[in-house]
Amino acid sequence: MTEQIAFAVLAITLVGSALAVVLSRNLFHAVLWLALALTGTAGVFLLLDAEFLAAVQLLLYAGGIITIVVFAIVVTERLIGERLTQTNMRIGGGALLSAVLFGFILLVIARHPLPATRPDMPGDLTRAIGEAVLTRYVLPFELLAVLMLAGMLGAMYFARPED
Amino acid sequence: MGLQPYLLLSAVVFCIGLFGVMTRRNTIGILLGIELMMNAVNINLVAFARYTAVTSGMVFTVFTICITVTEAALGLAIVILLFRVRRTVMADHLDLLKG
Numbered sequence: 001m002t003e004q005i006a007f008a009v010l011a012i013t014l015v016g017s018a019l020a021v022v023l024s025r026n027l028f029h030a031v032l033w034l035a036l037a038l039t040g041t042a043g044v045f046l047l048l049d050a051e052f053l054a055a056v057q058l059l060l061y062a063g064g065i066i067t068i069v070v071f072a073i074v075v076t077e078r079l080i081g082e083r084l085t086q087t088n089m090r091i092g093g094g095a096l097l098s099a100v101l102f103g104f105i106l107l108v109i110a111r112h113p114l115p116a117t118r119p120d121m122p123g124d125l126t127r128a129i130g131e132a133v134l135t136r137y138v139l140p141f142e143l144l145a146v147l148m149l150a151g152m153l154g155a156m157y158f159a160r161p162e163d
Numbered sequence: 164m165g166l167q168p169y170l171l172l173s174a175v176v177f178c179i180g181l182f183g184v185m186t187r188r189n190t191i192g193i194l195l196g197i198e199l200m201m202n203a204v205n206i207n208l209v210a211f212a213r214y215t216a217v218t219s220g221m222v223f224t225v226f227t228i229c230i231t232v233t234e235a236a237l238g239l240a241i242v243i244l245l246f247r248v249r250r251t252v253m254a255d256h257l258d259l260l261k262g
Contacts, residue, residue: 003164011172018176018199022183027192034195037176041202044172048213053224057205060228065198065235072191072239076246094185098178105174109167116165119216128218129225137222144229151233158240162247 006047014040031069038062052126169210177203190242190252194235201231 017040020033038061045054122128133141176199183196205224212220246252249259 007164007168011168014172015175015179018179021195021199022179022186022192027189030192030195034198037199038202041206044169044206045209048169048209050209050213050221050224053205053209053221053228056225056228060232061198061202064232068236068239069191069195072242075243076191076252091186094182097185098182101181102174102178105177106171109170109174114166114170115214118166118214121213121216125218125221129221132218132222133225137219137226140226144226148229148233151237155236155240158237158244 003047006043010040010043010047013037014044027073028070031066031073034069035062035066038066049121049125052129166210166214169206173203173206173210175203176200176206188253188255190245190254190257191239193254194238194242197238198231198235201227 014037017033017037021030021037024030024033038057042054042057042062045051045057180196180199180203183199184193185196187193187196205227208220208224208227212218212224242252245257249257251257
C-alpha cells in the first residue's frame with residue numbers, strides 16, 4: 001500500500017513538473033521545474049530499489065545539468081534584453097503528435113502481457129551493477145570514458161574565448 | 164504493483180518532452196525537452212530491469228545517464244557558440260542553411 005501512495009505522489013510530481021518545464025513562459029523557471037522532475041525521477045528509481053542509480057541521477061543530472069543550463073541561460077539571455085515568446089506556432093501540431101505517440105505506446109502496453117509482481121533481486125544491487133560494469137561491460141565502460149573525454153574537449157573548444 | 168504504471172508514467176513524461184521539443188523556440192528549451200525524454204527512457208530501462216531481475220538494464224541506465232550529461236554539455240557549448248556568432252538562440256532565427 002505504501003508503494004502505491006509513494007508512486008502516486010511521485011507520478012503527480014513528475015508529470016506536473018514535466019508539464020511546467022514545457023509550458024512555463026520563463027525559461028529560468030522551466031529549468032527549476034526540470035530540477036524537480038529529475039529529483040522525482042530519482043525517487044522513482046528509489047521505488048524500484050535502484051539506490052545507486054538514484055544517487056547517480058541526483059549527482060549528474062540534478063547537480064550537473066541544471067548548473068550548466070542555468071549558466072547557459074545567463075550567458076545567452078541577458079544580452080538579448082527583450083523577452084520573446086518562448087513557444088512557436090506549432091503548438092497544435094506538437095500536441096497532436098505527442099497525443100498520437102502516447103496513444104500508440106498505450107496500445108502496445110495494453111496488448112502485451114507484463115509481469116505483475118517483481119521478482120526478488122539476487123543480493124546487493126549496487127554490488128551487482130559494479131561487478132557488471134567492470135567485468136562484462138568493461139569495454140563499453142572504457143568507451144564511455146573516451147566519449148566523456150572527447151565531449152569535454154569539444155565543449156571546451158567550442159566555448160573557448162574569442163581571440 | 165505491476166510494471167504497467169511505471170511504463171505509463173514514462174510514456175507520459177516522454178510525450179510531454181516531445182511536445183516541448185516541438186514547440187519551444189529557444190534552443191535551450193529544446194534541450195530541456197530532450198532531457199525530459201531521456202529521463203523517461205531511463206525510467207523505462209530501470210523498471211524493466213527491476214521486473215525481470217536482470218541487472219544489465221541498470222548498467223545501461225548508468226551509460227545513458229553519462230551519455231546524456233555529455234550531450235547536454237556539448238549541446239549547451241554549441242548554443243553558446245551560436246549565440247556568439249548569430250546573437251540569437253531562437254531556433255526559428257537560425258536559418259543559415261535555408262538557402
